[in-house]
Amino acid sequence: MLRSLLLKTFTFYPSHDHDTHIHFLNMNSVQALAESPNLIHIPSIYTYSLNSNEPPALDLQDAIPTIDFTSLTSADPGLRSRAIRELDIACKDWGFFRVVNHGVPESLMKMVIEKSNEFFDLRDEEKKVYEEKGLLDPIRYGTSFNSKKDDIFYWRDFLKVIVHPEFHCPNNPLGFRDVLLEYSKRTREVVKGLVKGISLSLGLDQSYVDETLQLESGLQIFVVNLYPPCPQPELAMGMPPHSDHGLLTLLINNGVGGLQIKHKGEWLNVRNDLPNSFLVNTADQLEIFSNGRYKSVEHRAIVNNALTRLSVVVANGPSLDAVVEPACKLVNGEICPPKYIPMKYMEYLEMQQGNKIVGKTCLDRVRV
Ligand SMILES: O=C(O)CCC(=O)C(=O)O
Numbered sequence: 001m002l003r004s005l006l007l008k009t010f011t012f013y014p015s016h017d018h019d020t021h022i023h024f025l026n027m028n029s030v031q032a033l034a035e036s037p038n039l040i041h042i043p044s045i046y047t048y049s050l051n052s053n054e055p056p057a058l059d060l061q062d063a064i065p066t067i068d069f070t071s072l073t074s075a076d077p078g079l080r081s082r083a084i085r086e087l088d089i090a091c092k093d094w095g096f097f098r099v100v101n102h103g104v105p106e107s108l109m110k111m112v113i114e115k116s117n118e119f120f121d122l123r124d125e126e127k128k129v130y131e132e133k134g135l136l137d138p139i140r141y142g143t144s145f146n147s148k149k150d151d152i153f154y155w156r157d158f159l160k161v162i163v164h165p166e167f168h169c170p171n172n173p174l175g176f177r178d179v180l181l182e183y184s185k186r187t188r189e190v191v192k193g194l195v196k197g198i199s200l201s202l203g204l205d206q207s208y209v210d211e212t213l214q215l216e217s218g219l220q221i222f223v224v225n226l227y228p229p230c231p232q233p234e235l236a237m238g239m240p241p242h243s244d245h246g247l248l249t250l251l252i253n254n255g256v257g258g259l260q261i262k263h264k265g266e267w268l269n270v271r272n273d274l275p276n277s278f279l280v281n282t283a284d285q286l287e288i289f290s291n292g293r294y295k296s297v298e299h300r301a302i303v304n305n306a307l308t309r310l311s312v313v314v315a316n317g318p319s320l321d322a323v324v325e326p327a328c329k330l331v332n333g334e335i336c337p338p339k340y341i342p343m344k345y346m347e348y349l350e351m352q353q354g355n356k357i358v359g360k361t362c363l364d365r366v367r368v
């Protein structure tokens with residue numbers, strides 16, 4: 001009753017007073033909004049206007065590169081160097097690839113999805129304990145992207161947990177802690193292998209990226225995005241176009257499509273047709289570190305009117321204290337000057353997470 005009253009209030013709310021909107025909306029996750037009976041129209045604050053000239057997203061599944069992790073970490077030099085070349089092309093031409101044979105058990109990936117779902121099934125009071133206050137709170141439950149700054153709200157609720165260098169986890173659901181601890185360790189192993197490969201593909205020593213960016217104490221954030229069914233999916237957006245702040249992001253989801261990546265100026269739908277694989281995308285700190293050789297990739301998440309989509313994202317970055325700048329070995333006076341100014345990762349993160357997100361505009365701020 002109360003919920004439907006509130007919905008009425010903000011569905012027909014006549015004023016454009018942003019704070020008042022937020023006050024109402026903060027009380028309601030999209031999950032609660034989507035579950036409210038007779039929701040036919042989305043509240044106007046969720047209306048997202050796509051560029052009217054934008055062509056429909058394409059399906060070019062086979063083109064997305066696949067990296068075989070076993071080859072990348074193989075003792076066989078031939079196999080390994082071929083995989084490193086493939087990784088170089090994947091990072092350079094796409095910024096987005098699938099990783100197979102990565103060693104993370106499929107059962108663990110399924111459990112992570114299951115426990116993440118269970119988190120969102122908890123009672124509101126339990127989730128609200130983690131309601132977002134500060135950007136670096138170790139556990140944050142929230143809605144939209146940055147609900148304090150967003151003019152438009154996104155059809156997305158989230159849970160963000162810092163799992164490294166210090167491990168955190170909500171107390172519930174039961175068993176979440178063990179699953180999350182194992183998942184964060186195992187995904188860090190995958191990231192380590194990929195980062196070694198990337199170090200080599202950039203022509204650096206294999207431990208160069210790891211050591212320079214202090215990945216032993218690197219920031220790892222576990223993010224669950226929940227996109228409930230939306231009665232007007234063509235008017236809403238789950239996650240607006242953005243690039244990620246860290247080095248490499250690992251994604252899995254519950255089998256419901258919605259992720260789109262921007263490739264050579266066009267949006268592509270990413271289907272989930274490769275079981276037991278990770279989708280990996282290159283993020284802003286890697287673009288900076290590689291002096292623009294590897295571009296962070298823009299991506300977004302659209303919503304649908306039938307199925308709840310859940311994505312589990314592991315964002316892997318440098319140490320918060322690391323000052324990130326183009327690797328000195330990749331910069332060469334006037335022939336190849338640095339294209340980005342140095343910035344502490346912590347400051348970059350605060351800048352990206354503390355503002356509205358618009359494509360790659362955050363990265364533009366450190367571009368020379
Ligand atoms: O839901 C997805 O597939 C993408 C989510 C995402 O881009 C993010 O959390 O940064």
Ligand SMILES: [Fe+2]
Nearest residue numbers: 242243244299
């Ligand atoms: Fe992202």
